[in-house]
Amino acid sequence: MIDVKAYLKYLLRFKWVLGLVPIVSVLITAYFVKDMPQKYKSTAQLSTGLTDESKQTVNPGQNMDYFKVSQQFGNIMEMMKMKRVISGLSTKLMIHDLTDKATAFHPWSDIISELTDAQRKEALVKYQDILSKNGVLSAADNKELPLYNLTVSMGYDEESLLKNLEINRSGESDFINVSFTSTNPDLSAYVANTLSNDFIVYYMSSSSLNQRASLTLLDSVLKVKEAMMNQKNAALKNYKIGSGVLNLDKQSSMIYQQISEYEARRAQSVNQIQSLQGALADINRKLSKGEGSYVGGNHVVANNEIVNLENQLQLANQRYINNNFRPEDKRAVDSLSRLRTAKLAAVAEGSIGDPASVKQNLLDQKLKLETDLSMAKNGISSLDAELRILRSKYSVLVPTDANVQNLERDADVATKEYMDALNNYNQSSLQSTTSLRLSIAQVGLLGTPERSKGILYVALSGISSFFVCLLAITLAFLLDRSIKSPKQLETITNSKVLGLLNFIDEDNKDLRDIWEDEDNVKDYSIYKDLLRSLRFELNQQVDDKENVLAITSLDKGHGKSFLASSLAYAFAMMGKKVLLICENSPGLTEIIQNANQKTAHQKFESFLVKKEIQVADRITVLNRNPNNNSLLEMRDAQSLFVGFNILKDTFDLIIMDIDPIKQSNKVKEWLMFADKSIAVFKSGQKVNEEEKEQMAVFSQHKSFIGWVFNQVKGDYTVTTG
Structure with missing residues (x-):
């Protein structure tokens, strides 16, 4: 841990250094900045339309993606600093200054002054040729004439221009500020306005070229998808016509419904036959036993049923008591009581009829039941025949349905791909007609001189020299291993x-x-x-x-x-x-x-x-x-x-x-x-x-x-x- 008291004592030993060095630094800096030329700044404003909803035609009510918008602003500002754009500006500045020495933004450099008039004219022609071909000025252009070196000598090269160029977004607004600072107000305004105009032309032409290439590609893809969709739909149509199927889903559902109905009717007929056969068996049993089996026999059966009901009623009462009088046991007792009462009433009202009459009634019932049974069996045969026909039709539709489903699926996929391609084409076409339109909202004007930074440089010189000395003394103190206390x-x-x-x-x-x-x-x-x-x-x-x-x-x-x-x-x-x-x-x-x-x-x-x-x-x-x-x-x-x-x-x-x-x-x-x-x-x-x-x-x-x-x-x- 540093000894603060010892450190302060150590600083006092070098107080003359902390005072003298900053003063000397301030005086030297003041001497060099006293003749500093005045700077002029000119700013042009570009409107992008990225955040202006009144200029948006695609999804105008959609929420804005601020990250995407910031990314677009960043792309635009970086594109303005591209070599191709700055090179065009450098070439125009050289053409301007070589055209007329009197109106040049900067005095001719020594290299240009040493050229002959013929060489300067030749250099001017070459610069114009580079500009017309949208070329990029580089060190490779120093072959016959040192074009690149001439540009550097005038301070119009990429590095010199970017050093004094500021491109930034104005807050969260829709505008991009393009500012240039130089010792010549005309040069500042010229650079700001020329760079803005040239970039708009470059950006629009580049965007238009990219959009046309994109539309051409999307159009070819759309035609391929359309042909594939037509081919799949034609295959589906031909297969349906060839198989005689108009509406397979509806036909198959109707046949299946008919099969279900016939199977239900057959089940009812089977139940009816079984009931008729049971009734015939009972009548035959009574006729075969003689008169005793059907005369008075009903009373014996009824009495047996009554006895059985009484036994069940007794058991139900006992269960009702044992189960602590549950409601469901009470309902069972009441039900058995009602059955017993009804059976007793039926026996009391019944009488013994004439045996011959009873037998004749049984024979009539038998004849009727036999007739009904024969009709039911014949109905079963006809139902089975109909079911065989319907099932054969349904079995024929199954493979047809599978093929139709495959063809329909292929047709749906082809149609979806076509619609997606069509949507992309329409969206790209719409964006190409309503794409970003850059424009100059405010041209760069001739400005007043900027406030001199000489005082700031002098202050920074004094402060920085003081802290450098302080840092040096502090390091010397920290590295000093001598014992002083x-x-x-x-x-x-x-x-x-x-x-x-x-x-x-x-x-x-x-x-x-x-x-x-x-x-x-x-x-x-x-x-x-x-x-x-x-x-x-x-x-x-x-x-x-x-x-x-x-x-x-x-x-x-x-x-x-x-x-x-x-x-x-x-x-x-x-x-x-x-x-x-x-x-x-x-x-x-x-x-x-x-x-x-x-x-x-x-x-x-x-x-x-x-x-x-x-x-x-x-x-x-x-x-x-x-x-x-x-x-x-x-x-x-x-x-x-x-x-x-x-x-x-x-x-x-x-x-x-x-x-x-x-x-x-x-x-x-x-x-x-x-x-x-x-x-x-x-x-x-x-x-x-x-x-x-x-x-x-x-x-x-x-x-x-x-x-x-x-x-x-x-x-x-x-x-x-």
């Missing part, structure tokens, strides 16, 4: 930053001068305040038992030696006896003490041998030899610990200016004897992945308490963790 250092090392110190850009860095300054030098005052803040943080960590502080840095040049001497002086100002162990640098002692109070340099190696030290004022400096590769090679660890214990008992604070982190073997040996350790990092330094890893490893050491962000330039009010 304690917060960045904390993020990279995942460790605490104890404080920061400002950069002192002074030749004389005498610490006494810095501490005795009374706000005369701003950097001195700030340095003292920041150093006191760091001293307070370290004083919280260092006590009488753990009073050995090691100071290192990532690499040389980060200012750790000056910081070590500054901390020694700062703690001495608190009344503490401070021992500073540093590299053998005569100049370091000069920083701590004034020139008049210099003391002899003491050697750390001598102390290790003699275990004696001389104390001058409150700060004692022991110079160590930087050429010693190993501390443990000078004395064993036990002797070193004894020596450091003597120093810890002698001084309140021991500050060791040890080697940089990159010299890991030396650093580890010195850290064995350090109670606390800090690291110095110079502001603005870049850190690679290897250095990040070294810093992370050092931050994990048990004695490490934090970082000091050193030599900060600019704002020093950064809050540290």
Whole structure:
């Protein structure tokens, strides 16, 4: 995530770039646009009739398909930009300018001026020839005379014309605007009007040619379909005449209806014969049994029926009671009761007749039944004969009907295809007579000069240059991997930053001068305040038992030696006896003490041998030899610990200016004897992945308490963790 505060500080460093570059860009642009020629724009309007319902003759009440209409407008506008159309315009412009130099829209180019009069006349003839043949002007026309190059030199080629040509639909209206902008008002009007007229002619001729070709094709298709339809209908007609069928559907339905009627009559006759045969059998049975079978026999039968009805009535009553008096059971009981009552009444009214009379009646009935039976059987024979005739007729009609159906289907398909072709032909013919009619609704007129865009160009120049500079600075900030704030250092090392110190850009860095300054030098005052803040943080960590502080840095040049001497002086100002162990640098002692109070340099190696030290004022400096590769090679660890214990008992604070982190073997040996350790990092330094890893490893050491962000330039009010 971007550090907004750091980003704003970074921008302020380049504020002169953000201000100066846009100003220079504006001045340069203003110089170039001050003599910009005036532009004239002329617009012609074309009416299409696509959305004007008053001009529509085909389906005038039909809803408009806006997608289709937009597509048609798009096609028309793209056709106006076709090479063939623009080439015709280019050719006409060249003919116009070559005809008379005085009336030319543009001054003749150098190429045209270099031609002789004969060559110009020849070029004019060739241009006219191309125009008469509706040819397309291209680079291939540079054979004898450079016609195409001449056109380009005058700015009349396709690319130059399209650059200043605007063709668009006016909103959702029926009009297309054709606009051209140039430095000559006559040229603008000429191009707008000529292009509109030429396109109308081209579009109408192209549409007419396409429509005629379409009608010719549809007419040939229509004739083929008509011949096929006539052929199929003639085949159907001839087959019906040859098979003797006038109306097959009606005839077959009539025969089928007659068959159904005869079959129903035959079924009735069969039922009648069966009834007559049953009645004859019953009469013959009675006559064969004698008088007892037909005299009084009826009463016995009636009595038996009455007994049977009573039994059924008893069962029905019992079922009515068991079924919890259901209505349907009640209806059955009532019905049986009525039958029993009717049968009893019939028996009571009946009487025994004369046996001879009863027999004679039976014989008469038998004779009548036999006569009826004979008539019914004869009727069955005649019905069967009629059915055989009708079925034979129907069976003859079945294959005929199948053939007729095939022929009728073929005839229907041929007729439908013919009607579709006829409909397409009529519709295409109607559209050809009522097709799109383009017309010029408003010609292009000579216009007033367009508002100058010089101010716009100047403004865009300033704005664009400003944002280009801003973008460049932003990219530089994002790509900058240097550490410029304690917060960045904390993020990279995942460790605490104890404080920061400002950069002192002074030749004389005498610490006494810095501490005795009374706000005369701003950097001195700030340095003292920041150093006191760091001293307070370290004083919280260092006590009488753990009073050995090691100071290192990532690499040389980060200012750790000056910081070590500054901390020694700062703690001495608190009344503490401070021992500073540093590299053998005569100049370091000069920083701590004034020139008049210099003391002899003491050697750390001598102390290790003699275990004696001389104390001058409150700060004692022991110079160590930087050429010693190993501390443990000078004395064993036990002797070193004894020596450091003597120093810890002698001084309140021991500050060791040890080697940089990159010299890991030396650093580890010195850290064995350090109670606390800090690291110095110079502001603005870049850190690679290897250095990040070294810093992370050092931050994990048990004695490490934090970082000091050193030599900060600019704002020093950064809050540290």
